[in-house]
Amino acid sequence: MSTLHTAGRERVALLPRSAEELSELLARCRAEGRRVLAIGTGCALREDLLLQERDQIISTERMRGIIEYEPAEGVVTAWSGTRLSELRKTVEAGGHLLTPALPLETERTLGGVIAAGASGSDRLRHGPLRNHVLGVRVADGEGIITRSGGRLVKNVTGYDLPRLHTGARGSLGVIVEASLRLFPLPAVRNGWWLDAQSGAHACRVALQVRATRAQPLSMTALRLDNRWQLHVELAGHAAVIEDEERILRGISSSFQANEAGRTDLEQLMLRLRNQHHLSCQPARIEELVAQLEADPTTGDLLVDPGIATVRWTGARPVPEVPPLSGVQRALEQRIRKAIDPHGMFLRG
Numbered sequence: 001m002s003t004l005h006t007a008g009r010e011r012v013a014l015l016p017r018s019a020e021e022l023s024e025l026l027a028r029c030r031a032e033g034r035r036v037l038a039i040g041t042g043c044a045l046r047e048d049l050l051l052q053e054r055d056q057i058i059s060t061e062r063m064r065g066i067i068e069y070e071p072a073e074g075v076v077t078a079w080s081g082t083r084l085s086e087l088r089k090t091v092e093a094g095g096h097l098l099t100p101a102l103p104l105e106t107e108r109t110l111g112g113v114i115a116a117g118a119s120g121s122d123r124l125r126h127g128p129l130r131n132h133v134l135g136v137r138v139a140d141g142e143g144i145i146t147r148s149g150g151r152l153v154k155n156v157t158g159y160d161l162p163r164l165h166t167g168a169r170g171s172l173g174v175i176v177e178a179s180l181r182l183f184p185l186p187a188v189r190n191g192w193w194l195d196a197q198s199g200a201h202a203c204r205v206a207l208q209v210r211a212t213r214a215q216p217l218s219m220t221a222l223r224l225d226n227r228w229q230l231h232v233e234l235a236g237h238a239a240v241i242e243d244e245e246r247i248l249r250g251i252s253s254s255f256q257a258n259e260a261g262r263t264d265l266e267q268l269m270l271r272l273r274n275q276h277h278l279s280c281q282p283a284r285i286e287e288l289v290a291q292l293e294a295d296p297t298t299g300d301l302l303v304d305p306g307i308a309t310v311r312w313t314g315a316r317p318v319p320e321v322p323p324l325s326g327v328q329r330a331l332e333q334r335i336r337k338a339i340d341p342h343g344m345f346l347r348g
């Protein structure tokens with residue numbers, strides 16, 4: 001058992017150590033008519049999440065470890081409580097790159113990252129996480145565990161259920177294990193940065209870079225202590241990187257190499273932790289940044305044009321996000337009812 005703070009209250013979380021223990025707990029919750037909130041470390045739960053007295057929190061953080069990693073296959077399978085940092089260390093030793101690249105990976109679990117549909121700054125090149133979840137084993141409200149998808153790149157048949165669980169925030173069951181597709185580790189990896197006049201300027205340069213043949217791993221604009229910068233991360237074969245460096249300097253001669261770029265970003269992410277954040281349509285990112293910049297109460301800002309996400313400090317509240325349409329909501333409810341007929345799982 002461990003405790004978790006939600007809405008200012010301390011709640012007890014149960015910590016199964018195996019799939020069998022998890023099944024037993026779920027069957028017990030079902031028999032007692034308790035709803036279940038599945039979590040990893042609980043570091044990124046919804047802010048508006050409301051738990052009732054009888055709701056049971058189950059954390060997978062003790063179900064951890066690599067189940068299978070064959071470097072020749074380019075796929076890794078692990079228990080859902082495995083930290084992203086542990087996965088990355090293992091696959092990098094085997095010559096692979098893991099996506100998504102997220103800050104504070106020692107706190108993030110594989111199951112939590114998949115359930116949150118988390119994409120990292122490297123989505124710019126690799127695309128969304130759902131493209132790389134090849135298979136999952138999931139426990140349902142009776143404690144029955146089923147596998148969908150597989151542990152190999154090309155053996156998926158039937159409906160692509162791993163995609164359905166990616167981003168479902170635990171509302172369709174507890175992810176027990178998952179298999180992720182990997183990428184070759186780049187031979188060269190380096191960072192470049194540019195002083196920008198404003199957020200709009202940084203976003204515009206990022207769009208200019210995107211319009212070329214260069215394929216950065218990530219691009220991040222940040223305003224730290226009232227100074228705007230655009231960070232561009234390149235990764236690949238040496239000859240390709242040389243070409244991409246020339247492209248960057250062609251767009252602006254002020255681009256400078258920065259070995260420590262990622263460390264700055266990690267520090268800023270820590271500062272922006274638990275602050276406001278918003279994802280929007282990529283086409284709206286420049287407008288949103290301009291709105292935030294115009295507000296004198298806004299402090300530091302971090303903009304990821306690749307995943308169209310903004311994080312900021314200050315008083316300005318999160319702007320209204322358009323709600324799901326009635327048709328979308330009805331479809332979501334039908335899917336939940338079909339997969340979780342007793343309404344056991346909370347959306348965390």
Ligand SMILES: Cc1cc2nc3c(=O)[nH]c(=O)nc-3n(C[C@H](O)[C@H](O)[C@H](O)COP(=O)(O)OP(=O)(O)OC[C@H]3O[C@@H](n4cnc5c(N)ncnc54)[C@H](O)[C@@H]3O)c2cc1C
Nearest residue numbers: 040041042043044109111112115116118119169170175348
């Ligand atoms: C500082 C910070 C920066 C972040 N940056 C990004 C970013 O750049 N891009 C991005 O996309 N996201 C970002 N996030 C969100 C974050 O990456 C994920 O939500 C987080 O990794 C999940 O961590 P966790 O393992 O503790 O899951 P938790 O916080 O415990 O849970 C996250 C969600 O997953 C569900 N869940 C957890 N485990 C399971 C399971 N085994 N089965 C079913 N459901 C489960 C929970 O119910 C909840 O809905 C950020 C979060 C923070 C705090």
